Amino acid sequence: MLPDSYFQPRIQNVVPGASAPARSARSRGVLCLAAALAALMLSVGPGGGVRAEVVKSGRPAPGVATQSGAANAATSAVGKTGVLKDLNNANPELKRLRREIADNLKATARRGRLRWPVRYVRYKLRPDENFYFVMAKVSQDADTIASLNSLANPNALGPGESILIPNARGLFLKAKDPATLAKKYQVSRNAMQRAGEFWFLAGQKYRPKEMAYFRGDSFLPPLKTGRVSSRFGMRSDPFTRRRTFHGGLDIAAPRGTAVHASQGGKVIRVASNARGYGKLIVIEHRFGYKTYYGHLSAILVRKGQKVAADQIIGRVGSTGRATGPHLHFEVRKNGQRRNPGVHGVRMK
Ligand SMILES: [Zn+2]
Numbered sequence: 001m002l003p004d005s006y007f008q009p010r011i012q013n014v015v016p017g018a019s020a021p022a023r024s025a026r027s028r029g030v031l032c033l034a035a036a037l038a039a040l041m042l043s044v045g046p047g048g049g050v051r052a053e054v055v056k057s058g059r060p061a062p063g064v065a066t067q068s069g070a071a072n073a074a075t076s077a078v079g080k081t082g083v084l085k086d087l088n089n090a091n092p093e094l095k096r097l098r099r100e101i102a103d104n105l106k107a108t109a110r111r112g113r114l115r116w117p118v119r120y121v122r123y124k125l126r127p128d129e130n131f132y133f134v135m136a137k138v139s140q141d142a143d144t145i146a147s148l149n150s151l152a153n154p155n156a157l158g159p160g161e162s163i164l165i166p167n168a169r170g171l172f173l174k175a176k177d178p179a180t181l182a183k184k185y186q187v188s189r190n191a192m193q194r195a196g197e198f199w200f201l202a203g204q205k206y207r208p209k210e211m212a213y214f215r216g217d218s219f220l221p222p223l224k225t226g227r228v229s230s231r232f233g234m235r236s237d238p239f240t241r242r243r244t245f246h247g248g249l250d251i252a253a254p255r256g257t258a259v260h261a262s263q264g265g266k267v268i269r270v271a272s273n274a275r276g277y278g279k280l281i282v283i284e285h286r287f288g289y290k291t292y293y294g295h296l297s298a299i300l301v302r303k304g305q306k307v308a309a310d311q312i313i314g315r316v317g318s319t320g321r322a323t324g325p326h327l328h329f330e331v332r333k334n335g336q337r338r339n340p341g342v343h344g345v346r347m348k
Contacts, residue, residue, distance in 0.1 A: 081164065082121040087129075087137040097121060098139050100167035108203040114168055118195055120148075124162045131157045134165075141169050143205045146214055148172040148198070152289075152333040153214060171206065172198040210287050219262045219345050220310055222293060222329050226253035228347050229326055232339040238323050247337035248292065248330035251347060255297055255325040257316040262291045262329070262345065264309040267301045277328065278320020281313055287333075294328035295320050 084093050100116045107115035125134065131154040135145060145151065149163045157163065166172075175181045178199050182189045185204050192199045205211075212218050230238075230250035237244045261283055268290070269282035277294035281301060284290050297317025307313055318325045331338045331345070 082119065084121040084123040084138075084165065086126075087123075087134065093121065094138065097165065097167055101139055101169060104168040104202070108168070108170075112191060114202055116167055118166055118168050118193070118200060120164045120166050122162055123165055125157065125159045127159045129159060130154070134163070138165055140165060141205070142214070143171055143211075144169045147206070150334055150336070151214075152331075152336075152338045156338060166195075166200075168200070168202055170200055170202040171204040172200055174198055213287050213289065219291070219331060219340065220260065221251075221345050221347055222260050222262050222291075223251050223253050223257060223316070223327055223347070224260070226251035226257065226316075226327070226347060228252075232337075232341060239321070248294075248328050249340045249345065250326050250328055252324065252326040253316045255315075255317055257325075257327075258312045259293055259296065259314040259316060259327055261307045261309055261311045261313050262331070262340075263289070265289075265291075265307060267303055267305045267307060267313070270299050270301065270303050272299075274320065276321045278322065279314070279317060280320075283307060283313070290330075290332045292328070292330035292332070294330075295322040295326060297325075 082093070084097065085091065087094060089095075100119075103115040107113060123134065123138075131142075131145070131151070134140075134157075135142060142154070144166060145163060146154075148166060149157075151157060151163075171185070172195060173181055174197055178189060178192055181187075181199055181201065182192060185201055187201055187204065192201055194200075206214065228249060229252040230246055232246060232249055234243055235246045236242070259281075263283075263285045265283040265285040267281060268284045269280065271277070271280045274280040274294070277292070279294070279296035279299055281293045281296065281299055282290055283293075293314060295316070295318055296314040297319065298315040299313075300315070301307060301313045316325050316327050322328070329340055329345070331340045
């Protein structure tokens with residue numbers, strides 16, 4: 001079950017098409033801000049660390065302490081990108097977008113190149129709209145919108161949030177070396193084009209395994225039994241009683257209860273006293289996902305160890321910033337915290 005207050009902060013630290021000199025200064029500013037926010041989010045513990053950081057800076061940090069902040073960050077990052085005001089069939093901007101997508105699809109299939117250069121429109125979801133509705137209305141596909149907007153899951157998008165929609169289908173991927181992408185997707189290097197921080201691979205789709213992650217059926221509950229004591233989202237901080245963002249799922253269970261790996265992967269961090277988290281295990285999975293297991297009483301794996309899905313990795317405790325024995329569990333994609341509930345982690 002998803003919390004009513006579900007919200008996924010998403011920092012849009014990409015400026016597609018921002019290579020023009022006139023826009024570079026603005027882009028740099030936005031990117032630095034986004035990077036600073038990402039670092040801030042990474043540096044805080046499960047609880048109130050965020051608030052302390054926010055107070056220090058003198059004003060609310062966008063995307064961290066407030067719900068509208070992330071959308072604002074995205075808005076400024078996309079700069080002069082076009083805006084799609086509504087999804088009414090009569091809207092000329094919607095018609096144009098659909099036509100360009102269709103033309104580009106045909107041209108890619110026939111000649112291996114686009115008919116229209118890649119451009120983007122920003123769309124803010126209205127009440128009752130969701131990922132699938134928008135996708136159907138603009139005749140885009142899941143892979144394109146998910147990759148461009150770094151969406152981890154269809155449910156990670158809700159009313160009031162902004163996304164970028166391109167006029168072509170394909171994957172927007174980040175890579176230090178484009179040759180690795182060319183090899184993975186078996187395309188020629190010439191078929192890839194730069195799009196802000198991304199490489200755009202026209203006509204490409206995610207591999208089936210990656211789509212399984214996207215649909216959210218790839219992660220397992222880390223405890224066999226337990227009671228969800230705090231969900232992902234805004235909550236009243238148990239220590240300070242102030243409203244703060246809770247970046248994971250708390251599951252209360254007796255001290256010593258076995259903690260299982262939510263998905264197979266490699267242990268990249270074990271800490272005996274991580275700030276806020278206490279005894280902590282971090283596992284790296286495929287496709288940019290990581291899971292965090294905090295407040296443990298015992299750690300049963302070593303750094304560098306490969307673990308299988310469901311393998312026992314530790315035991316429930318109350319180390320770090322915890323009021324009682326529970327597991328603090330996080331799912332992150334590309335460094336950003338995601339709602340474990342939308343990744344299939346549901347406690348009975
Ligand atoms: Zn927690």
